Amino acid sequence: MESTLRTPDASSVTVGVDGSEPARGAALWAAAEAVRRNRPLHIVHGADTDGRALYLSAETIEEIRAAGRELLDDTAKAVSAEYPGLLVTTEFSRTDAVTALHRAGGLHGTVVVGNRGLGGFESLMLGSVGLDTAATARNPVVVVRGLGEGEERGTVLAAVHDEHDLECAQYAAREAELRKASLRLLHVWNMLQSAGNVATMLDGVGAIAAEHEQVLQSLTDTIRDEFPDLGVEADAEKSVSVAGVLVEASRHADLLVMGGRRAPTPLGLGRNLGRATHSLLHHAHCPVLLIPRFGSELWSTP
Structure with missing residues (x-):
């Protein structure tokens, strides 16, 4: 691992760059976030020269290193011009981008x-590096989406599913306080999955709805008690498409915070993101802050 400036602070906001416009936008968003949190910004470029050393010449590897350092310098200068008081560090890594980002983020960074x-299609879909970074993270990951879609809305949206999302809601409340924004807790439940079958749904949909509303109310009461000066709105919605409701709700938020549940894999590694999480990372209209969790436990929060 090579650093062009110095190693990151343990609580730095870390951003990955690859020369693409979305990555540059993410770097500027991350810089604003670092200023907001009063933390340094650490800019990382993972070139994977170690992984490609067997089939690249020494000359080509040196060209890649030079281009990577130039990219880091240019990005740091752009960030410093926009945020002159921000402490910025950079890192050129010989490993792949995902490994480099997780290593730089450590246990307590974002x-x-x-x-x-650069390898992605000109579409709204999340690239493989971003997806792999989110799917394997043990610390919070932000996928920057929706830049340029309008003015700030003054709202942080938290997607809450059950009582295990209390820490996610608390994290979202702190984010709302940092932004001097309000918090919206949104609980979306799939009517068909909750009912099990059509007959049960027709007989007990009211009771099912009451159970979901009770979960949301309990979370809301706790957040309001812990953050008495924060404006908190809570909504429970039923739909056959949880992801669809959350995507639409993200149009009216500056940040979407959600717990990243992972569906078990055949090897039990838990590296696959759940369907709703996967959809939000691909289609949300605002940045998505993913708090990693597996099963009923959060892995870590800074």
């Missing part, structure tokens, strides 16, 4: 990525 990289 990692920021753009919504697609």
Whole structure:
């Protein structure tokens, strides 16, 4: 691992860059976030020269290193011009981008990525580096989406599913306080999955709805008690598409905070993101802050 300036602070906001416009936008978003949190910004470029050393010449590897350092310098200068008081560090890594970002983020930092990289299609889909970074993270990851879609809305949206999302809601409340914004807790439940079958749904939909509203009310009461000066709105909605409701709600938020549940894999590694999480990372209209969790436990929060 090579550093062009110095190693990151343990609580730095870390952002990955690859020369693409979404990555540059993510770097500027991450810089604003670092200023807001009063933390340094650490800019990382993972070139994977170690992984490609067997089939690249020494001359080509040196060209890649030079280009990477130039990219880091240019990005740091752009960030410093926009935020002159921000402490900025950079790192050129010989490993792949995902490994480099996780290593730089450590256990307590926040990692920021753009919504697609140089290898991505010119579409709204999340690139493979961003997706892999989010899917394997043990610390919070922000996928920066929705830049340029309008003015700030003054709202942080938290997607809450059950009582295990209390820490996610608390994290979202702190984010809202940092932004001097309000907090909206949104609980979306799939009517068909909750009912099990049509007959049960027709007989007990009212009771099912009451159970979901009770979960939301309990979370809301706790957040209001802990953050008495924060404006908190809570909504429970039923739909056959949880992701669809959350995507639409993200149009009216500056940040979407959600717990990143992972569906078990055949090897039990838990590296696959759940369907709703996957959809939000691809289609949300605002940046998505993913708090990693597996099963009923959060892995870590800074």
